[in-house]
Amino acid sequence: MIKGIIAAVRGVVVDVQFPENATPGIYDALVLEDKKLGRTVFEV
Numbered sequence: 001m002i003k004g005i006i007a008a009v010r011g012v013v014v015d016v017q018f019p020e021n022a023t024p025g026i027y028d029a030l031v032l033e034d035k036k037l038g039r040t041v042f043e044v
Contacts, residue, residue: 004030014042 004018016030024030030042 006032 002018002022002024004016006014007017008015014030018024024044026044028044030044032040032042034040
């Protein structure tokens, strides 16, 4: 699993930064896991 960093949230748009040459592909999902919020899945 590749880990990224949430850089910004603007309305429904979430900017996530990944290491160079490690961006997710089209139709992959991003998963955010948080102790308070639980698991949230973002569609790419």
